[in-house]
Amino acid sequence: MSAASPLRVSLGYSSLTGPRPRNEDFCGAVTPEGPELEAKGILAVVADGVGGHANGREASEYTVRGLLSDYYATPETWAVNKSLDTVLGALNRWLVAHAARTRETAGMATTLSAIVLRGRRFYLAHVGDTRIYRLRGERLEQLTTDHVWEHPELKNVLSRAVGLDAHVQVDYADGDLETGDVFALTSDGVWGQLGDRKIRDILKAAADPQDAAARLAMSAEDGGSQDNCTAVVVRIDALPPDRLRDNIARLHRLPLPPRLKPGQTIDGLTVDALLHESVATLLYRVRDARGQLRVLKTLRPEHSDAEAAAALAHEEWLARRVNDAWFPQVIPHPERSHLYYLMSWHEGATLKARLEGGHRFGAGEVAELGTRILKGLASLHRLSIVHRDIKPDNLHLDAEGRLRVLDLGVAASDGSADGQKFQEINNPGTPSYMAPELYGPKTVAANVQTDLYAVGVTLYELLTRKYPYGEIEPFQHPKFGDPVPPTRYRPDIPAWLEAVLLKAVAREPKARFETAEEFLLALERGANRPLAVPRKSPLLERDPQLGLKLLAAGSLVLNVLLLYLMLVR
Structure with a gap:
């Protein structure tokens, strides 16, 4: 098989100060190669520091540099929008906090428009009044919306910007790429002076993206723009064949x-x-x-x-x-x-095979296995992947004692195939290891906590050969009361480990561990800092309909008593 040709683009940029004393615009791009190009794509950004405030340039430069750096540090399994949103949220929080430190930095903020080109698609992130245009054939299209107040007297006042509020609201969009597409990212000093028609004419007439970017910025400056003039132009020269997620x-x-x-x-x-x-x-x-x-x-x-x-x-x-x-x-x-x-391939056996082979797991051995399972699961969760079928059958110990998590056949990731949903090859989950909230009419999607619940059931089974709520058959609609304490089957289990297991398999999600790291810490602390043993749930909490049942029974007894009194008269 011949190697697939990668995405190829041509890129140019220009940023002029104009009549302003200082250039508060900032722009940048990253054009990676190889696996990083395939996984994360090409990123180009334009930002305009909010005028009239000190540190506008610092805000725009910090935000652009931070996005260009941190976007490529996010997990490959994350969707593009999730990566952009996570990074921009962190940058916004830093700007807000930094602006609050001194009077000189108060109000520092920036607009931002970014485009990611990956595979055969583009992804936009936008906040403020910088713009992204696309020239396709003869047609120029503005792909972003200006975030300014609609009132005539406030039409030049930003309603959104990075660093303006504690929570930044970013516009996202995406679409298909075509060979020959030209994208122009411009500050308001360019588009405000030139207008759409002049921008289209320059993009069509320019020899290459660098020439186009330079002509956009210089034409705006020569035309009398009163602001900094910045433009980044990207042309799609060649598209790769459909990627794994696209082909x-x-x-x-x-x-x-x-x-x-x-x-x-x-x-x-x-x-x-x-x-x-x-x-x-x-x-x-x-x-x-x-x-x-x-x-x-x-x-x-x-x-x-x-x-x-x-x-x-x-x-x-x-x-x-x-x-x-x-x-x-x-x-x-x-x-x-x-x-x-x-x-x-790794020589060894699954934990299920060891159970069936008669191995009796001790408390210390199970606690050690638990820490290793959770370390593996934590690395999976950091990639935003939920396993959905943790059980002894999918946990393998090799001949050297190294544990591995098997079978991602029903795993789910928010970045899977750019959001495409796949029908699972096998049914997701095994009933006895599935959390209570995965059953019933108001089910929730499997998540980090349901994975951790399955780890708790797995450790419980290794110790007791039982399940905390009994074995659940496929298509069964189980009712969950309180889990059976594992010491009922293994009195030698230490109290601290029982407390950890009961917390892990608690009926209500809010009573369980929230992250693999929290679960791991409880196991590592062990008897030194034991968890409080969960108390038995009140009867009404275990059976919410019990009150209605008691009321109905009482009403029936009262009616019978009244009927009897009427008859004896």
Whole structure:
């Protein structure tokens, strides 16, 4: 397979002070290469420090530099808008706090318009009265809306800016790219002087983006602009083929491998054994041309549909981004001509297999396993990925005792495929490990806390071979009372560990751990700083309908008594 051509752009910029004593505009761009270009894209920004205030230049420069730096530090699994919003929120908080320190910095703020070009799409972030235009063919389109007060006497007064309020409200938009598109990011000193028609004529006539940016800024300055004049111009020269998240159709065109038997080969891989078979997927242990063992995951031949193929591609995409020792690693295989992906193989057994093999886990061993599980899960949550199926079957100890979290087949991420939702290959979650709020008519989406609940059930099971609320069968609608204290089955469990487990599997989310780090800290502190053992819930809290039942029963008894008294008279 030949390497896919990347996104290619041409870029130019110009920033002139004009008649002002100081240039309070600031602009910048980052044009990464390789994996960073594919994962995060190209970012260009224009900002205009709020005029009339000291430190306007500092506000615009700090915000642009901070966004250009910190955007690329956000997890690859985050959606573009989430990354931009997180960084801009932090920059806004810093500006507000800094402005409040001294009289000289009071009121420092900046407008901002930013564009991210990634794959075959663009993403905008905008606040204030800088603008982003797009020239496509003969048509110039303003892609942003000016944030100024509508009152005629206040039309030049900003209603929004970074640093203006404690919470910044940013406009976001996105769309498809076409080869030849030209984007112009300008300060109000440019667009306010030139107008849309002149901007279009300059963009059409310029030889290249640098020439266009220079002509925009100089034309505005020569035309009598009373403000700083800044322009960044980006032209789309070439678009990449559909990326992994955009080219599901191409992946689906790869044929599914037939059901394989030991000794058979596929794409230079020799099948060693069938490891696991689910309703939709197959896992084989295979050996590559160098003799190294790998795990091959594919779909069962009868599941050759577009949704299942998209789900497998999504799973591979997530697994590639979890580049952490707590997880198996995806192995590149350029010879792939069938629909599957490869992972690293690790000799050992799952915790479920150890349970079934008769291993009796001690309290100290379970606490140590818990810390390792939570460290792995914390790294996953930092990438905004929720596993959704933590259980002993998906936790593996290799021959050296290293723990790994398996199977991202039903994992969810807010950055998945630019927001595209995938139908899971297998059902998300295993009933006995699913939190109470995942059941019932008012269910919630799986989240960090439901993952942590599953960790609590897992540790409880390792110690007791039971479940805190009993085993839950598929399609069952369980009722949750209070969890059974694990000491009922294992009196040797220390009180501090029981308190941690009961908090982890509490019925109400507000009574549980909020983050993996909080859960981890409770395990690491152990008996030195034990948690308070949760008290048994009041009867009415365990059964909210109990009051109505008692009222109905009392009413019935009273009616019978009245009827009896009427009859005896």
